[in-house]
Amino acid sequence: MYYKVHLFSQVIRGEPVSTLKKTEQNEINTLSSTLLSTLDEKKFFGKLSSFIAKKVNADNSFVFLVLEDKSTKLMVENGKKAKGTKIMSAGEGPSGHVVRTKSPYFSNNVKRDPLFSGESYGEDINAELIIPVAHEGIMVATIHFQMKGVEKTFTIDQLALAKEILNTQTIPVSNMKMYLAAKNLNDALSKKIDNLIQDKEKRIETGGAYKALEPDFNYQSKEMSVLIDLADKLSQVDGPVLIQGESATGKELVAKRIHCRSERKDRPFLVVSASSFTEENLEIELFGIEGLNPSGKLMVRPGIFERANGGTVVIKGLSRLNSNIQSRLIQLISSKKINRVSGHAPVSTNVRIIATDQNEIEELMDKEVISKELIYFFNSIRVPGLKERQEDIELLATKFLNGTRTGEEQKTLAPGVVKALTEYSWPGNIRELRNTMEQAYLLAEGRVIEKAHLAKRVIENKGMQEEKDLSPISYTGMTLGDLERLHICDTLDHTQGNKTKTAKILGITVKTLYNKLHSYGMIHPKV
Numbered sequence: 001m002y003y004k005v006h007l008f009s010q011v012i013r014g015e016p017v018s019t020l021k022k023t024e025q026n027e028i029n030t031l032s033s034t035l036l037s038t039l040d041e042k043k044f045f046g047k048l049s050s051f052i053a054k055k056v057n058a059d060n061s062f063v064f065l066v067l068e069d070k071s072t073k074l075m076v077e078n079g080k081k082a083k084g085t086k087i088m089s090a091g092e093g094p095s096g097h098v099v100r101t102k103s104p105y106f107s108n109n110v111k112r113d114p115l116f117s118g119e120s121y122g123e124d125i126n127a128e129l130i131i132p133v134a135h136e137g138i139m140v141a142t143i144h145f146q147m148k149g150v151e152k153t154f155t156i157d158q159l160a161l162a163k164e165i166l167n168t169q170t171i172p173v174s175n176m177k178m179y180l181a182a183k184n185l186n187d188a189l190s191k192k193i194d195n196l197i198q199d200k201e202k203r204i205e206t207g208g209a210y211k212a213l214e215p216d217f218n219y220q221s222k223e224m225s226v227l228i229d230l231a232d233k234l235s236q237v238d239g240p241v242l243i244q245g246e247s248a249t250g251k252e253l254v255a256k257r258i259h260c261r262s263e264r265k266d267r268p269f270l271v272v273s274a275s276s277f278t279e280e281n282l283e284i285e286l287f288g289i290e291g292l293n294p295s296g297k298l299m300v301r302p303g304i305f306e307r308a309n310g311g312t313v314v315i316k317g318l319s320r321l322n323s324n325i326q327s328r329l330i331q332l333i334s335s336k337k338i339n340r341v342s343g344h345a346p347v348s349t350n351v352r353i354i355a356t357d358q359n360e361i362e363e364l365m366d367k368e369v370i371s372k373e374l375i376y377f378f379n380s381i382r383v384p385g386l387k388e389r390q391e392d393i394e395l396l397a398t399k400f401l402n403g404t405r406t407g408e409e410q411k412t413l414a415p416g417v418v419k420a421l422t423e424y425s426w427p428g429n430i431r432e433l434r435n436t437m438e439q440a441y442l443l444a445e446g447r448v449i450e451k452a453h454l455a456k457r458v459i460e461n462k463g464m465q466e467e468k469d470l471s472p473i474s475y476t477g478m479t480l481g482d483l484e485r486l487h488i489c490d491t492l493d494h495t496q497g498n499k500t501k502t503a504k505i506l507g508i509t510v511k512t513l514y515n516k517l518h519s520y521g522m523i524h525p526k527v
Contacts (some may be wrong), residue, residue, distance in 0.1 A: 027051075028168050035172035039179050041065065042081045044172070045133075049143050050079035052165050056129070056158040058145035064088070064095040066139045068184055072096060075141070093118060094130055095142045102139065104131045104163065108153040124148040131162050135170070135177045136445055137408050174445065182442055212269035214260035215253045218399050221389040227254070230381050235261035237379070240333060240353040242318060244360060245383030248431035251356040252314060254383055259312040264352060267311030270304050274317035283325055286315075289341040305338055309349045318355035319369045326374050329353065333377050386426040386433060393422050396430070400437035401449065411447045420451055424461045485520055488513070 031051050038044055045063040053061035062082065064072035070090035074082045091100050094115055098105055106129035107113040110121055116128065127147040133140045145162070147153060166173075217228060234241055235258045243251045252271060259269050277285055288303030304313055315321070321329070332338050333353065337346040357364070361380050364370045386393065394413065402410045413421075417440075426432055440453040451459055478486075488506065495501040503513040 028165070032169060032172055035169060036175065039176075041176065041180060042076055044176055045141060045143070046076045046079040046081075048133075048166075048169065048172075049076060049145075052131075052143065052162050053078075053145055055165060056145055056154070056162050058129070059148045059152075060125075060146040062144050064142045064144070065180075066099055066141055070096075070099055070139075072099060072142065094128065094144070098130045098132050098142045099139050102132055102134060102137075104129070104159055106130065106154045106159060121146075126150050127153045129154045129159060129162065131159070131166060133166065133173060135174050136447070138177060140173065140177050140180065178442070178445070185438070185442065210268050210270065211266060212256050212259055214265075215256050217250075217253070217257070218395050219389065219392045220395060221384075221391040223384040223389045224392060227381065227383060228257070231258050232261055234258055234379055234381065238262070238264075238352055240355070240378045242361060242375075242378040242380045243354065243356045243383060244380060245356075245358065246385045246429055247358055248429040249383040249385055250430055251383050252316065254381070255312070255314045255354040255356065258354060259352070262312075262352070264311050268308040269312050269314070270308045271314040271316065272304055274315060274320035279322050279325075282321075283328070284341050286313075286325065287328060287338050287340055288343075288347075290343045300340070303338070303340065305332060305349050305351050306347060308351050310351070312352045312354060315353065315355045318357040319359050319364055321370070323371070326371050330371075330374050330377070386429045390422045393426075393433070394418050396433060397421055397437050400434045401441055408447075411441060411444060411449055413449050414451070416451050417449050417454060420454060420458055420461070424458045484516075488516060488520075 031047065034047050035044055038047075045065075049061040049063050052058075061076075061078055062074065063076040065075045066072055067087075072088045072093075072095040074084075074086035076082055088096050090096060094105065097115055105115070106127065107116065108127045110116040110119070110125060110128050125146050125148060129145045131143050133143060143162075143166075145154075217224065219225065219228070231254050241255070241258060243254050245251050255271075256269065259265060272282075272285060274282055284301070284303065286303050286305060288301050288306055290298065290300040292298060328338065332349070332351075335346075336350055337348050339346050355378065359369070360382075361375065361378075365372055365375055386396075397413060397418075401413070421433075428435075436455050436458060439455065440449045443453040444450070488502070491502045491505050492499075495505070499510055499513055499517075503510045506513065
């Protein structure tokens with residue numbers, strides 16, 4: 001083992017001597033208790049740096065926090081919150097060097113050391129020692145110590161002491177690393193939400209002139225290959241499209257791909273969710289409204305179909321549209337004209353309609369939720385649920401796990417985890433898988449995701465359905481009541497214990513279903 005020691009531009013190698021015995025153990029324990037009692041990173045590193053500075057007889061101390069992009073930010077000076085803001089780019093300056101090498105560094109002549117050439121030091125600062133704060137290979141911070149006066153320098157023993165003290169604080173540092181990771185994730189999500197809100201406001205202010213970017217699809221299953229091929233073919237046909245599939249399967253992404261591969265790709269792409277509006281407000285949002293203000297002046301508010309002229313409008317939840325809106329859509333598709341709410345003259349607009357819905361088209365027609373006249377305008381495609389494309393689960397899980405992370409920040413899935421993920425039914429589809437992987441990344445301190453890091457519902461989903469499927473059912477000796485109970489139990493399993501959906505599928509009321517479950521002595525929602 002050796003450390004680089006710059007003394008008048010010379011390199012000295014030597015074996016560090018342990019000096020931790022000079023530090024009372026009760027002081028170390030007190031420091032650990034103090035650090036474990038706070039999640040304020042400034043207080044945490046203020047206490048830690050001050051303690052080590054005292055033990056190595058340093059005159060000054062300061063701490064740089066390592067950010068996600070490997071840049072460093074001055075956070076603490078002499079145990080207190082730093083005044084002002086100083087951010088060093090990745091690899092820049094002494095802190096950047098230590099982050100890149102993950103090794104300690106000290107110089108006993110900073111004015112002649114090239115590494116410190118860009119730093120501004122007072123005349124009395126002569127030596128600086130830097131130690132990295134890391135856990136499981138992840139850099140958290142760099143702690144810097146300084147000596148004043150040419151007669152004061154750092155030694156290898158002082159460096160060894162600083163490192164040994166830091167090594168006694170593994171648990172507090174681990175806790176702080178996890179806290180900072182969660183905080184960074186929360187900040188990133190908050191920023192993403194703010195950006196989405198700003199983006200939505202911008203689209204409204206600019207009249208919906210929003211161009212979509214073609215999304216990436218990660219798949220290797222035959223089911224998705226067939227879907228993508230069909231979507232690409234539909235992109236070359238300018239008629240309405242109905243995209244069906246369970247919640248969170250990526251229906252909107254498929255709609256965006258169709259738009260981006262069509263001749264309308266450079267025109268607006270707007271999405272409206274029917275469930276976000278009342279029936280009256282949805283009609284205004286889609287078709288616009290006009291009327292007279294108190295002064296008698298005509299006021300016009302264009303709807304989405306006008307603002308997206310030349311582009312594509314995605315309507316999420318086709319089955320939620322009332323009969324009046326359906327009639328208006330038929331007029332738009334047939335004549336490329338609309339009438340604003342309270343309007344008198346038709347307005348021309350050229351948009352492509354892509355609708356999405358969780359219900360099958362046959363179900364929509366059988367229940368007459370959507371008029372057949374409207375349905376017949378649509379070409380229909382279906383997005384498979386995650387349980388139908390098991391070949392893609394490991395691929396998607398790895399993508400969601402690491403996101404844009406690179407190098408040592410990336411983590412891998414243990415074989416048992418892959419098996420658990422592929423056996424799980426994923427009722428929440430892509431959204432559930434993404435959240436499961438993001439949670440697993442935070443829980444795993446190492447670089448391998450184990451089963452213990454997965455959500456409990458995923459871990460416990462093993463073999464029950466397989467055993468049921470593999471065991472042939474004998475109907476011999478069964479009464480009509482037994483068959484009814486078996487059918488109700490199977491339907492409950494299919495709906496993940498959702499009694500409202502179960503009652504709807506069985507064609508009975510929820511109250512009747514509860515009465516039957518009570519008569520069976522069934523307490524839990526799943527049997």
